[in-house]
Amino acid sequence: MYQISRENLFRSLARLNHEYPLFIPIEFENHYYFEPVARDGWKDELWFYPPLRTTLPLKTFYTPPLKQVSRYPGPETTDEVQPVVIIGPKACDIHALKIMDKVYAEGEFPEPYYVEAREKNIIISTDCRSAGPHCYCTLMNYKPYPKADFDLNLSQINGLLLIEICSEKGKKILESSFINLEEAPDSMILERERQREMVTEQVEKQNEKYSYFEDHKHSIERHLDSGIWEELSKTCVECGTCTQICPTCHCFLMYDQPVEDKFERIKVWDSCFFGGYSRMAGGLTPRLRLAERFKNRFYHKFNSFVTNFGLQACTGCGRCVEGCMGNIDLRDVLMELEKRVVLKETPDLI
Amino acid sequence: MKNVYQPLDTRVLDVITETPTIKTLVLQPPEPILFRSGQFMQLTVPGVGEAPFTPSSSPYKPENMEITILRAGRVTEAVHDLNPGDKVGLRGPFGKGYPIDKFEGREILVVGGGVGLAPLRALLYALFHNLEKFKRVSIKYGARNPSELSFRRQYEEWRNLPKVDMEVSVDSANGNWEGRVGLVTELLNHTDIDLDNSFVVSCGPEIMLKFVTMKLLSVGFKPEQIYLSMNRNMSCGMGICGRCNIGPYYLCKDGPDMNYAKIQKYPDVFG
Numbered sequence: 001m002y003q004i005s006r007e008n009l010f011r012s013l014a015r016l017n018h019e020y021p022l023f024i025p026i027e028f029e030n031h032y033y034f035e036p037v038a039r040d041g042w043k044d045e046l047w048f049y050p051p052l053r054t055t056l057p058l059k060t061f062y063t064p065p066l067k068q069v070s071r072y073p074g075p076e077t078t079d080e081v082q083p084v085v086i087i088g089p090k091a092c093d094i095h096a097l098k099i100m101d102k103v104y105a106e107g108e109f110p111e112p113y114y115v116e117a118r119e120k121n122i123i124i125s126t127d128c129r130s131a132g133p134h135c136y137c138t139l140m141n142y143k144p145y146p147k148a149d150f151d152l153n154l155s156q157i158n159g160l161l162l163i164e165i166c167s168e169k170g171k172k173i174l175e176s177s178f179i180n181l182e183e184a185p186d187s188m189i190l191e192r193e194r195q196r197e198m199v200t201e202q203v204e205k206q207n208e209k210y211s212y213f214e215d216h217k218h219s220i221e222r223h224l225d226s227g228i229w230e231e232l233s234k235t236c237v238e239c240g241t242c243t244q245i246c247p248t249c250h251c252f253l254m255y256d257q258p259v260e261d262k263f264e265r266i267k268v269w270d271s272c273f274f275g276g277y278s279r280m281a282g283g284l285t286p287r288l289r290l291a292e293r294f295k296n297r298f299y300h301k302f303n304s305f306v307t308n309f310g311l312q313a314c315t316g317c318g319r320c321v322e323g324c325m326g327n328i329d330l331r332d333v334l335m336e337l338e339k340r341v342v343l344k345e346t347p348d349l350i
Numbered sequence: 351m352k353n354v355y356q357p358l359d360t361r362v363l364d365v366i367t368e369t370p371t372i373k374t375l376v377l378q379p380p381e382p383i384l385f386r387s388g389q390f391m392q393l394t395v396p397g398v399g400e401a402p403f404t405p406s407s408s409p410y411k412p413e414n415m416e417i418t419i420l421r422a423g424r425v426t427e428a429v430h431d432l433n434p435g436d437k438v439g440l441r442g443p444f445g446k447g448y449p450i451d452k453f454e455g456r457e458i459l460v461v462g463g464g465v466g467l468a469p470l471r472a473l474l475y476a477l478f479h480n481l482e483k484f485k486r487v488s489i490k491y492g493a494r495n496p497s498e499l500s501f502r503r504q505y506e507e508w509r510n511l512p513k514v515d516m517e518v519s520v521d522s523a524n525g526n527w528e529g530r531v532g533l534v535t536e537l538l539n540h541t542d543i544d545l546d547n548s549f550v551v552s553c554g555p556e557i558m559l560k561f562v563t564m565k566l567l568s569v570g571f572k573p574e575q576i577y578l579s580m581n582r583n584m585s586c587g588m589g590i591c592g593r594c595n596i597g598p599y600y601l602c603k604d605g606p607d608m609n610y611a612k613i614q615k616y617p618d619v620f621g
Contacts, residue, residue, distance in 0.1 A: 069355040072439055073396065078353040108603065109588035112351040225617050251592035253585045254355065256399045263397045265355055270591070278583045278593045281401065281423025284556055286582060286618050296595075304598035 002163040002174075002181040003188055009154075009161055010044045016085060016177040017042040020122065023061070025050040025088040034061075034086065049156050050088050052132040053317055057247035058093035059100060061086060062117045063269075065244075069113065069254070070265040078112045083120035085173075090128050091146040092137050092317035096247030098149055102309040103250050122169055125150040127195070131202040134318030136331055138203045139210055142315055145196045155192045162188055210331045212338055216302035216312065219337040224299070228340055232333050233294035235326030240271030242320035242328075243297070248313040251277075272297055298333065354588060357394040357439025358383075363414065364434050369498045372465050373430055374406060374418040379440055382412035386447030387472040388579070388607045392587045393417060394439030395428040402444075402584045404606070406468035406501075408475035415440075418468035418500065444587040445606050448473050448551060448577065457486040457544050461562050463534050463554025464493050467500045469579055470553050474508065481513060488543055489516040492534025492558075496520050496527045534558065535565045545570050551607070553579035560620040563610060573611035580608050580619075 004012065013022065022037040025048055032054045037046065061084065071077060097118070104114040128135075128144035137144055146153055151170030155162040162184050165171050174181070223229070243249040253270045256263050270277060273293050279285040287293045305313040314330070321329045364376040375393075383391070390404040401423075407416035421430045432438065450473075458477060462470045470489075477487050489508065493499045499518065509516050517537050519530040530537075534554070550571060552562050559578050566576055582594035582601050589603035597616040599608065613619050 070353060070357070072357050072394070073359040073437060076353050076356045078351065078356075103590055107589055109354045109590070110351070111355075111590065112353055115351060224615070250590065253591060253593075254400065256394065256397055258397050265357075265400075267355070270585075270593070272592060280581060280583045281426060282555075284581075292618060299597075300592075300595070304595065307598040 001165075001184040001189060002178075003157075003160050003184040004163060004178065004181055005160055006047070008178075008180040010042075010047060012178040013047075013087070014042040015179070016173060019173075019177065020083060020085045023084055023086045024048065025054055031055040032088075034088070036084075048088075049126060049129070049154075050090075051129040052135065053090040053092055053128070053319075054088070055245070055319070055322075057245055057317070057319065058086070058089050058097060059247050059250075061121060062097065062100065062114050063104065063111075063250065063252075065269045067113065067267050068264050069267045071259070071262050072265070074262065081113060081116040081120055083122065085122040085124060087124045087126075089123055089125045089150075090317075091125070091142060091144060092135075092315040093247050094123065094125055094146050094149050095142055095315040096317070099248045099305075099309075099311065099313050099315070100250060102311075122152075122173060123150045124152045124154060124170075126153065127155045127192070128199050129156070129195070131199060131206055132318060132322075133206075134322040135203050135316065136207045136210070136318055136321075137316035138200060139207050139212070139331065140312060140314050140316035143196070144199045144203055155195070157188050157191050157195070160188070162192055207331070210335055212334065214338055214341070216334050216337070217306045219334070219341045220299055220303045222341045223295070223337055226340070228337065229291040229295040232328075232336060233291045236273070236290060236294055236328060237326055238273050238275065238290055239325060240273050241323040241325070243271040243273060244269060245319040245323050247315060247317055247319070248301070272300070298337075302334070355441070355586075357392070357400070357441050360438050360440045362432050362434055362436045362438060365432055368418060368500045369493075371421050371498065372418060372500055373421075374416050374468075375429065375432065375438070377415045377417065377438065377440070378413070379415065383415055383440065383443065384412050385409050385415075385443035387450065387476040388447035388469060389443035389445045390469075390587070390602075390606060391415070391417065391440050391442035392444070392584075393425075393429070394441070395425055395432070396437060396439065398428040399425045400439070400441075400585075401425040402587060402602070402606075404469035404472065404579070406471045408479065409472060410475065410479050418465060418471070420465035442587060444602055446604065448476070448607055450476055453477070453549055454483045455485060457488065457548035458484055459541065459543050459548055459550040460487065460489045461534060461538070461550060461552040461554070462489070462491045463558040463562075464498060465500060466552075466554030466558070466579065467491055468553075470551065471501060473551060478508075478511060478514070481511065485513065485544075485547070487511075487514045488541065489514070490519075490534055490537040490541075491516065492519045492521065492537070492554075494521050496523050496529070533561070535561050538562070538565045538569060541569070549575050549577065551577045551579075553607075556581060556620055573614050574609060576610040577607045578610055578613075579606050580613070581606070
């Protein structure tokens with residue numbers, strides 16, 4: 001691991017920015033967003049170390065909200081993905097990409113745009129410095145700092161930055177663009193561990209009231225046919241925010257339209273909460289009621305995704321909780337499901 | 351890397367009117383598309399959109415694929431306006447297809463409703479191709495009225511094959527229909543199929559599948575013996591876009607023909 005001063009980091013990022021466009025976090029009204037920095041557009045005052053994840057998920061770089069995926073008729077074409085360097089993503093978003101990989105990259109039909117973006121984009125992640133009010137990564141068995149699957153990771157320690165390398169890509173840009181690196185002393189690494197533990201405890205503490213003693217797969221399985229979903233979705237207004245800002249939600253639809261003398265196919269994010277999401281020609285709509293769609297989302301994330309891929313499709317980023325105008329809290333939903341299972345199966349315990 | 355969203359330019363060779371609401375496109379892809387019966391294609395009408403259809407032609411004749419389509423929505427309206435010489439797009443094949451190997455040595459009961467006979471015709475062609483491997487093929491087919499019976503010219507030919515029988519019924523008829531009137535489920539009341547040594551394959555509207563399944567169970571079939579062609583909205587066809595699931599199964603990649611035993615516990619099986 002290496003240490004670097006802020007000044008040298010800035011000079012390094014400026015050099016990196018000569019090779020790649022950057023995306024850097026900025027603050028706006030206590031929320032954080034990625035902003036583009038075009039080639040050679042780096043200015044030192046742009047530097048900002050975000051305390052927690054951005055408001056919008058990292059998936060936007062890999063499967064954008066709206067994308068032309070084909071032009072036809074004619075021979076097969078795939079637009080080349082231009083690589084970017086993304087600075088500041090947090091662990092929850094990096095775990096989310098590993099979840100997305102299962103769908104987009106590791107199946108029988110990998111999506112070229114996603115796979116290429118995964119191969120080419122460079123992630124310089126950062127540790128969380130505090131728990132956001134909605135964060136619950138620890139409930140999903142994750143930590144507020146990345147342990148793998150980044151290219152470089154930065155931790156801010158006493159005015160300096162500690163750099164960890166996790167990939168060949170990371171090693172390459174470190175060698176090509178970073179200057180005046182020094183071997184990090186053990187004390188700095190120890191301090192990083194202390195800070196990491198502190199933030200982990202903070203996340204754990206604010207989620208104390210949620211103690212699940214059963215896996216969610218099981219509790220959802222027991223509610224496949226129950227009326228509890230009507231209750232749980234009572235305040236849902238079907239806006240689809242939770243699915244759009246979820247870093248692991250990946251549903252989309254495609255539509256075709258004329259462009260110049262050809263046609264183009266557009267892939268656009270969709271939401272399983274929308275009434276027309278599964279409507280078929282002829283009018284039949286499976287999951288006609290909102291409660292059924294609400295159930296399907298939880299079922300997908302915590303049951304069928306586990307069945308199909310061996311992991312839950314939730315990283316505890318808390319965006320769905322933060323964004324829900326019906327005040328629906330995923331943690332409460334899971335809690336309620338579990339409580340009812342207990343009541344149903346072992347009533348004498350209560 | 352292959353662009354999985356790119357349709358393959360394909361010429362419409364012929365358009366056959368099957369019924370007032372059903373047409374068959376005879377397609378000539380630039381190269382033969384190999385598929386198993388029951389697998390489906392995504393058909394693009396340029397500029398209008400894409401929808402999933404299972405070919406109705408023989409998997410042993412991949413150079414000219416036929417797709418039989420009911421006019422039911424935006425894309426299928428446009429399909430019905432196509433003429434020979436027009437261009438469409440194809441992606442696929444997708445899905446698993448019928449488990450034909452499993453059917454060997456058994457009696458196969460094929461139950462179709464309306465345009466549901468289209469995917470089943472691909473299965474029938476596949477079964478007929480190796481008829482010696484199967485004990486019997488018994489076809490039960492129903493449509494709303496006599497004019498809505500698909501592939502009518504072929505019934506006689508099928509009935510004349512050894513080990514093949516076919517019964518047809520319509521929901522309602524007037525005038526000179528001399529055949530049976532009643533729902534397709536009624537054809538299942540007194541079937542002489544060997545219950546312990548058979549599989550059932552059914553395709554049709556969801557409501558029909560529901561009542562066919564109930565009937566089959568009531569006459570003694572086990573869920574494991576029943577294969578249903580399940581219908582859901584599909585956009586990608588590859589298990590990515592998310593909308594066609596029943597429980598943990600994505601019909602586009604795990605189906606569209608599903609063993610009923612696998613899906614029976616999910617409350618939204620029949621919509």
